[in-house]
Amino acid sequence: MLNDFKTLHVEQRDEDRVLSIQLNVPEAGNALSARVVDELHTVLLAAEDDPQIRVLILSGAGDNFCLGGDRGEFSSLIAADPSGASLKSLVNKANRMCHALRSTEKVTIARLHGGVIGAGLGLAVLCHLRVGASDSHYRMPELGVGVPPAWGGLLPRLQHEVGAARFRHLLLTAKKFDAALAAELSILQEVVPASDLDEAVTGLVKPLLRRDAESLRTTVQMLRSYESATHFADVSLLDPEVLTAAVLRRELRRQSFAVS
Template structure:
């Protein structure tokens, strides 16, 4: 891929890095970029050589959300495509991230707003640069949340804080995001890419089948009752107990050495 692509990707150590690449527009989401991102996530999920995914932005922003210039231009031209973008693009993208049997790390390298912030919320881990900030500004344009933010944000920081950030459209800087649990780590801007790659590479070398089950059990627990969560855990443990990775972990424990996982 070239630097002109709206979405760039690279592979190293089992990690696929997806870079939103519209830096002059703060990586805002056009139809082309949304379609490319959805296809790239699905491809990463299907590729056995990809064990973990890093999502980040080019330039000084992570993602400013919907490209409003394209949105307004299409509406003024009588094209109703923008009215279908939640169902056709944002919902499938969030489900693709949630249902990927591999961990997704959002490396938030700058401002993340609207749907862009929601992409970070939907990810499994969030590492922020000191220059990062998060903004839920849907109310400022007379809209409600999308891209799963109504579901993900309150599960990260609680209903009260989520309501405050959405109703008041109040930005959250990196250090506050860390304090309230919106991100797991804050690092210097120049260290973000390396830190995200290091975490992703560690995950890629781990028991990736177990990671897939961890994601699915967490999602089931968030959606269901305690009894339902217990049943899902039981099924997952039964399946994972028969994996080569679990057998290797047991052998490594007995031998007092580090396990060598193969993702099987």
């Protein structure tokens, strides 16, 4: 199973207790296409069923961790299916994948470098622990490209982690920010030189593997329960409708400009 993926590189190590999941479409900036989403969801579900695995490490191949959702694929789906049903199906898949990452009983670590953009930033923030290269950069560009941040239920998670006032500023201005500000905003818990990223991740993994497995799992469950208690509704259920409607409007505007 671990060798069957086209867009991921997946490897078990440390006596199979650590699962490393690398987004492996560097030529596309590891953008979250439908295939990437499907494969991520598959490996996350498989990991959840493996009692040996304690830690999941999420990283990206090439120059960037992840440059966000595949907006070209959004346009292609609308062109092939103007009803928006295909795009809505993709966003539903993204919701399920993000739920699997958010609700896992494993400890999740994001290893971040290069660009960590849009849905890629949201994906990283779903992880419990986040280490970033000092030259990495971050952005929520959705408003700049004419769509709302409605993908995978990531908006409330980012706002919860960053804080409402600071997050509003980043979202509404779509400004790019560096690793130092990401650490100040609690998006990153550690910032290291790019050459030290693997060592920093190893430094997080080693003590986790020394912990009692049942105590570790129970603690992760408790953390998830406490977080859930602060949310009164799952607003991610609206994401497929909101994003599909926005992309449809954007494509209609483009077509009208082309005709005129």
